[in-house]
Amino acid sequence: MRKKLALALTGVATLFALTACGGGNSAAPSATATLDPANPTIVKVGASPIPHAQILEFIDKNLAAKNGIDLEITEIDDYQTPNIALADGSLDANYFQTEAYLADQMKTKGYKFEHGPGIHLEPLTVFSKKFKDVASVTEGAVVVLNNDPVNQLRGLRVLESAGLLTGLVDGDSALTVQDDAAKNPKKLKFQEVNSEQVPKFYQEDPTVGMAIVNGNYIVQAKLNKDEVLAQESAENNPNANFLTWRAGESTPAIAKLDELLRSDEVREYIKTTWTEGDVIPAF
Known part of the structure; x- marks a missing residue:
């Protein structure tokens, strides 16, 4: 399910309660329990409308159900709200940012987040x-x-x-x-x-x-x-976007979503949807 709306800037008090921490983990969480396609687990994900929410919607329509997850996708137009909403628990994960941006956000705002490997690159x-x-x-x-x-x-x-x-x-x-x-x-x-x-x-x-x-x-x-x-050159570019979640919350559903975001099906979807190099697979 895809929501065409932006989240309110909630959880500001939570932000100030968080303590500063180091860089995010780039290893995906491990699935320790079996996901049930007959009873899929809901994953609430905030994402930029294009291309992030589009990629998530492709997964939700084509890959999610048979892998035991059900995505609730919220489009967010700005670059501040997704991390605020992840920190205060409104979201389970977000998909919009790069390593350098996340590191700066964690340093200056005290977020405790982890992330998976790069999914796609958007050259400036x-x-x-x-x-x-x-x-x-x-x-x-x-x-x-x-x-x-x-x-x-x-x-x-x-x-x-x-x-x-x-x-x-x-x-x-x-x-x-x-x-x-x-x-x-x-x-x-x-x-x-x-x-x-x-x-x-x-x-x-x-x-x-x-x-x-x-x-x-x-x-x-x-x-x-x-x-x-x-x-911007795409060669050896460190600015790939990835899935981000709260540190220590390595749920099987988030692990599965991270896996699907780097699947052969998603790679092909990115390559055939953005044919002029605006969006490039990073895996």
């Missing part, structure tokens, strides 16, 4: 309506990009790989780079917004010269591929 992409190629980018061009620190640096590195920035280091941000003439020779001006808002600013604000867009929002906003200036 630079779009422009004003410039035909990187060489034509003018001095002072406005760049709209993600405001969360992890994905922002990832986006800045795409600009660096395209030759528009240089000498970036870990911890750099739009704030540290904008007025640094050595790192930002074209004096690009950065506009930071929530990740889900980047396509809207790109499509509606005529002052925007370039936008760095997360792969799932590229698909959701149906952006024009003729406007691509640069894209």
Whole structure:
């Protein structure tokens, strides 16, 4: 079952009660009990609408029942609510984030989570309506990009790989780079917004010269591929998305879902659904 709604920002008190912890476990939980297809176990999963909820819906329609699980899928448009809802028990698992993002969330907010291996990759992409190629980018061009620190640096590195920035280091941000003439020779001006808002600013604000867009929002906003200036390389990319659950809650149902997310059927579904490289299997 797929719910087309966003969860409320609940459980804030729970957040502050949690203690800080280290990085997540990348090993899937072990199934210690037999799941019964005649009496499937419900797993409540929060996910970004595209592609995460679509992939989960494919599993729910084609693989879940015969493997003894029943998915309750809640679409969540932002990148904060899924971890809040997982921490307060509203969800059993979520599927939307990368290793670097999760590590930052656990460090700064005290979450105690674990995760499975990578399922898919969504390369960050630079779009422009004003410039035909990187060489034509003018001095002072406005760049709209993600405001969360992890994905922002990832986006800045795409600009660096395209030759528009240089000498970036870990911890750099739009704030540290904008007025640094050595790192930002074209004096690009950065506009930071929530990740889900980047396509809207790109499509509606005529002052925007370039936008760095997360792969799932590229698909959701149906952006024009003729406007691509640069894209994050998929080769040896550590930013695969995975299933996340609360530490120590290694239930057989979550183990089975994690297994199905990395099945041959899901790999083929990803490859045949997103044929232009917006979503790439990571297994």
